[in-house]
Amino acid sequence: MDGKTLNELVWSFRASRLLQVVIKLEIFTLLAKKPLPLEEIARHCDTKPDMTEKALIACTALGLLEKQGKVYRNSAFSDTYLVRGRELFQGDIIAHSESTWNFWNTLEEELRREKAPAASARQQHRNFILGMKNIAQSGRLGLILDKIDLSSRRQLFDLGGGPGSYSIAFCRQFHRLKAILFDLPETIAIAKENITENGMEDRITLRAGNWDTDDFGRGHDVFLASNVMHGPASGAEGKLAKAWKSMTAGGLLLIQEFLLNDEKTGPLIPALFNIMVGAFSQSELFTVIRQAGFVNPQSIAVSEDHSAAWITAEKP
Numbered sequence: 001m002d003g004k005t006l007n008e009l010v011w012s013f014r015a016s017r018l019l020q021v022v023i024k025l026e027i028f029t030l031l032a033k034k035p036l037p038l039e040e041i042a043r044h045c046d047t048k049p050d051m052t053e054k055a056l057i058a059c060t061a062l063g064l065l066e067k068q069g070k071v072y073r074n075s076a077f078s079d080t081y082l083v084r085g086r087e088l089f090q091g092d093i094i095a096h097s098e099s100t101w102n103f104w105n106t107l108e109e110e111l112r113r114e115k116a117p118a119a120s121a122r123q124q125h126r127n128f129i130l131g132m133k134n135i136a137q138s139g140r141l142g143l144i145l146d147k148i149d150l151s152s153r154r155q156l157f158d159l160g161g162g163p164g165s166y167s168i169a170f171c172r173q174f175h176r177l178k179a180i181l182f183d184l185p186e187t188i189a190i191a192k193e194n195i196t197e198n199g200m201e202d203r204i205t206l207r208a209g210n211w212d213t214d215d216f217g218r219g220h221d222v223f224l225a226s227n228v229m230h231g232p233a234s235g236a237e238g239k240l241a242k243a244w245k246s247m248t249a250g251g252l253l254l255i256q257e258f259l260l261n262d263e264k265t266g267p268l269i270p271a272l273f274n275i276m277v278g279a280f281s282q283s284e285l286f287t288v289i290r291q292a293g294f295v296n297p298q299s300i301a302v303s304e305d306h307s308a309a310w311i312t313a314e315k316p
Contacts, residue, residue: 004305006138007269011307014272018058020098023091027056028064028074028082035073054275061266122186129162129190132227136165139306140256147301147310148254150174150222157220157246158182159211159239160228164191164204166256167224171203179204182216211239216246223247226256229285231278236285240292244315251315253294259285259302259309269307282309289313 022028025045030036036044042052056072059065064078074083081090109115119127144166150156151174158167161181171177181191185208195204207217211228212235223243229236243253258270260281270279280288286297294313301310 007305007307011269011272014276015058015062015268016097017101018055018062018272018275019064020094020101022055022059022064023082023094024098026084027059028078028091029084031065031072031074032079032083032086035068035071037070038072041072051275054271057260057264057266058268058271058275060264061268061271067263067265125186126190129187133163133165133194135306136163136169139303140308141165141169143301143303143306143308144254144256144310145169145173148312150177150252153177153222153252155180155220156222156224157216157243158224158226159216159243160226161191161224162187162226163194164200165194166226167204168195168198168200170222170224171200172198177203177222180207180217180220181205182207182209182211184208184210211235211242216242218246219248220246221248221251222254223251224254227258229255229257229280229288231274231280232284233278236280236288237292240289240294244293247315249315253289253311253313253315255285255289255311255313257285257309257311258307259311267304267307269304273307282311285311 025047027041027045030041030044038049038053038056041056042049056065060067063075065072066075080086081088083089084091150170153174154176156167156170156177156179158179158181161167161183164181167179167181171179181204183191188206188208192206195201223246225239225243228239258273258279260270260274260279262281262283264281273279282299289297295316297311297313299309300312
């Protein structure tokens, strides 16, 4: 088993749940009559257009639908197995799987002799932040370290830097670089452990704050925004405006994100993430970057295996 397989296992329950819901909405049966645009599908199913679009994007990424222009149609697979009334229809067994969902949701209680205490909000937050460390180490760091040269850079600002994995790696590789890691106070406490463990206390400064209300300072010639610009509802415009103001002329903007393709037909994990949180397409993110005043946005590393895309741009 490799990292790609593990990533697929972690995300597969989301795809299963999507299939259960879309079968219940009879979307495949509807599209068997004729291909339809988003608005017509949402009207027929009495669903919210924005969430319906996210579900359709993910179904397309799964190979269950095909998109041509603005119109969605069933794939040959869906037309065979997911249309009610067809000889090989499998929707009833999928509906049955939904009825077992709660058992799997309570599997831990079934396994334990005594009920375990629920994880506190603090522990859930720690799991999330250390999870960011896990995925950085599992391959995302490897995507970028040999694609970018920061040897002439001096000050990196790591917005929402979490456990500090990228600041640590960049400072270790580029010996003249120092970093400021900016995040919420409870996250800074976790980052401090990681930075101390890696002997980087003299190279990485920790700064507690809130990106919505606090200034980012001045003098940064590298600005890192890793997984903090999740689609239109993420406040990306405000973060980038503050980033631009904080950077020196010629500064490098470095963004890592879950990105949809410009056709919005995948990849799968960004499409599933989009349902839950939100995701830009590459062209949408490039537009937001340019509107903030940056130039020359480029995609420098993309990996479906690691569900990551790295983007650079420059401050003139």
